[in-house]
Amino acid sequence: MFRGNHPTRVDEKGRLKVPAEFKRRVDELYGPQFFITSKDGKRAELYPMKEWERIEDALAKAPSSGAKKKFLDVTNYYGQVVEMDAQGRLLLPQLLREDATLAGDVAVLGMQTYLVVANDAQHRAQLAESPLTDADIDALGVVGI
Amino acid sequence: MFRGNHPTRVDEKGRLKVPAEFKRRVDELYGPQFFITSKDGKRAELYPMKEWERIEDALAKAPSSGAKKKFLDVTNYYGQVVEMDAQGRLLLPQLLREDATLAGDVAVLGMQTYLVVANDAQHRAQLAESPLTDADIDALGVVGI
DNA sequence: TCTTAGTGGAAAGAAGTGGAAGAAAGTGGT
DNA sequence: ACCACTTTCTTCCACTTCTTTCCACTAAGA
Numbered sequence: 001m002f003r004g005n006h007p008t009r010v011d012e013k014g015r016l017k018v019p020a021e022f023k024r025r026v027d028e029l030y031g032p033q034f035f036i037t038s039k040d041g042k043r044a045e046l047y048p049m050k051e052w053e054r055i056e057d058a059l060a061k062a063p064s065s066g067a068k069k070k071f072l073d074v075t076n077y078y079g080q081v082v083e084m085d086a087q088g089r090l091l092l093p094q095l096l097r098e099d100a101t102l103a104g105d106v107a108v109l110g111m112q113t114y115l116v117v118a119n120d121a122q123h124r125a126q127l128a129e130s131p132l133t134d135a136d137i138d139a140l141g142v143v144g145i
Numbered sequence: 146m147f148r149g150n151h152p153t154r155v156d157e158k159g160r161l162k163v164p165a166e167f168k169r170r171v172d173e174l175y176g177p178q179f180f181i182t183s184k185d186g187k188r189a190e191l192y193p194m195k196e197w198e199r200i201e202d203a204l205a206k207a208p209s210s211g212a213k214k215k216f217l218d219v220t221n222y223y224g225q226v227v228e229m230d231a232q233g234r235l236l237l238p239q240l241l242r243e244d245a246t247l248a249g250d251v252a253v254l255g256m257q258t259y260l261v262v263a264n265d266a267q268h269r270a271q272l273a274e275s276p277l278t279d280a281d282i283d284a285l286g287v288v289g290i
Numbered sequence: 291t292c293t294t295a296g297t298g299g300a301a302a303g304a305a306g307t308g309g310a311a312g313a314a315a316g317t318g319g320t
Numbered sequence: 321a322c323c324a325c326t327t328t329c330t331t332c333c334a335c336t337t338c339t340t341t342c343c344a345c346t347a348a349g350a
Contacts, residue, residue, distance in 0.1 A: 020294080067284045071282070079150060
């Protein structure tokens with residue numbers, strides 16, 4: 001399980017340094033292979049290969065639909081299989097770097113089964129724009145929050 | 146399995162450079178022969194010959210229908226058997242190059258068993274036109290995305 | 291001070307590109 | 321009908337550019 005925010009940097013070659021905390025988990029639970037993609041072109045999502053394959057399988061079983069087609073179109077457009085180097089760096093796909101403004105300082109968020117990489121300023125703006133409401137929390141139906 | 150997007154170029158002779166990542170897979174699993182066609186004239190689809198033959202077989206067993214006739218009509222209209230050269234290039238059928246505006250920068254998308262070649266700008270425009278919404282994602286009902 | 295995390299960059303190798311030379315196909319004239 | 325010429329197509333060679341990998345240094349924390 002990936003948890004929390006670990007700020008890191010993207011160098012001029014477009015390489016993302018995977019924060020040590022996340023790298024430990026990756027080494028332990030998964031291999032060095034990732035599927036890096038995006039659902040909106042605004043932030044990168046890093047799926048350990050196993051997790052992405054699980055999603056592909058689930059998707060293959062789902063009936064054809066507009067949503068499914070759109071999902072495949074966009075995730076395949078931004079997506080690339082990428083291998084982490086010995087120093088724990090991932091070369092982000094160029095299209096995604098450009099569209100999501102991923103350069104210099106970025107935030108890496110643990111989202112349970114995958115990681116999100118976002119431009120810090122952009123991410124703050126989005127949080128401000130669509131904040132979590134009481135109604136959202138109620139809808140989750142989770143006790144103790 | 147073909148996955149993700151590997152941008153490449155079509156030169157003035159109409160030759161598509163197959164991205165190295167995809168070429169490796171082709172060399173490994175299939176031969177250099179492809180069936181290049183389209184279902185809508187808007188983007189090219191590249192089927193390794195084996196995969197296309199599998200489709201033909203399935204089609205031969207299906208009962209005659211309007212859908213089948215239309216499928217054969219359009220795929221045979223645009224279709225051509227093409228062999229990859231030693232440098233990993235495919236000469237795209239001229240009709241398809243014209244109708245799908247395949248020149249200069251193009252996106253090559255891995256769709257599991259086949260590849261899609263699309264004009265980059267055109268594909269982006271389509272993504273922008275019908276974006277993937279939160280509701281779409283909810284509708285998929287897949288855990289962990 | 292020692293160990294672990296993070297960074298930069300050089301060298302080797304792979305990928306991509308253009309174009310020249312050879313082959314094939316098409317055309318016209320005797 | 322055959323030959324010669326022209327033009328187009330195809331294949332392959334050679335160069336350039338980019339990518340990847342790995343080494344070594346710096347910085348930070350224990």
